[in-house]
Amino acid sequence: MLNEKLHFYIEGLISGRSPLFTEMESYAKEHNVPIMELAGIETMLQLLRIHQSIKILEVGTAIGYSALRMASGLPNAKIVTIERDNERITVAKDFIQRSGIGEQITLIEGDALEVEEQVSGHAPFDAVFIDAAKGQYKKFFEMYENYLSHDGMIITDNVLFKGLVAEREIESKRTRNLVKKIDEFNHWLMNHPDYDSVIVPVGDGVAISKRRGERK
Ligand SMILES: C[S@@+](CC[C@H](N)C(=O)[O-])C[C@H]1O[C@@H](n2cnc3c(N)ncnc32)[C@H](O)[C@@H]1O
Numbered sequence: 001m002l003n004e005k006l007h008f009y010i011e012g013l014i015s016g017r018s019p020l021f022t023e024m025e026s027y028a029k030e031h032n033v034p035i036m037e038l039a040g041i042e043t044m045l046q047l048l049r050i051h052q053s054i055k056i057l058e059v060g061t062a063i064g065y066s067a068l069r070m071a072s073g074l075p076n077a078k079i080v081t082i083e084r085d086n087e088r089i090t091v092a093k094d095f096i097q098r099s100g101i102g103e104q105i106t107l108i109e110g111d112a113l114e115v116e117e118q119v120s121g122h123a124p125f126d127a128v129f130i131d132a133a134k135g136q137y138k139k140f141f142e143m144y145e146n147y148l149s150h151d152g153m154i155i156t157d158n159v160l161f162k163g164l165v166a167e168r169e170i171e172s173k174r175t176r177n178l179v180k181k182i183d184e185f186n187h188w189l190m191n192h193p194d195y196d197s198v199i200v201p202v203g204d205g206v207a208i209s210k211r212r213g214e215r216k
Helices: 004-013 019-030 038-051 065-073 086-099 116-120 134-147 161-166 173-190
Strands: 055-059 078-083 105-109 125-130 148-157 195-200 206-211
Touching (some): 038 125, 038 148, 038 206, 055 134, 065 105, 173 195
Antiparallel strands (some): 148 206, 195 206
């Protein structure tokens, strides 16, 4: 989102991660697993600290990178995270087990739109982090806002989708349809009567939505 020079400047200022996290970053790169961008995750961690989120729901575990970064960055936090891809679940479990902080994380296996009952047993959540199938953001939001605490926060990643949301012409029909869905989600979110939302052009674009405090 930022120009490339600034992007690398900021990344260069972010301090080094533990060997396990750098191993996870390399694994993700090698196996084409999309994990949250560095500046994006640092922004999210800082927000969660300021908000003092203790119970966090994550939709989209992948290999457990962001879940473990949250657990490590917020030592008092408990993270419930959902993943449907069996191969990624296996890898995530291995990393979580090796991390030494696995007791902070509960991994729920299955499609996020089908495991609501299991998730509800862990509610309420101070924060919900949506980072799964981009075409279904609104569904995830509408399902899991029901388990958000009174003054909770919802963070949604990839809302600028590599800058494509601002492009007029996109050749691939599949990408065009996905961009349309993200754009519709962004408009819906920014006009949602129950939340104050802002889109921050960091990482792949992060939306921060804070509940206004009064239930509908
Ligand atoms: C971008 S990756 C998550 C990255 C992770 N949050 C991180 O930053 O380390 C998205 C993950 O969501 C999973 N996913 C997509 N749709 C899902 C759904 N409906 N239910 C559960 N998991 C889903 C995908 O399998 C993928 O592993």
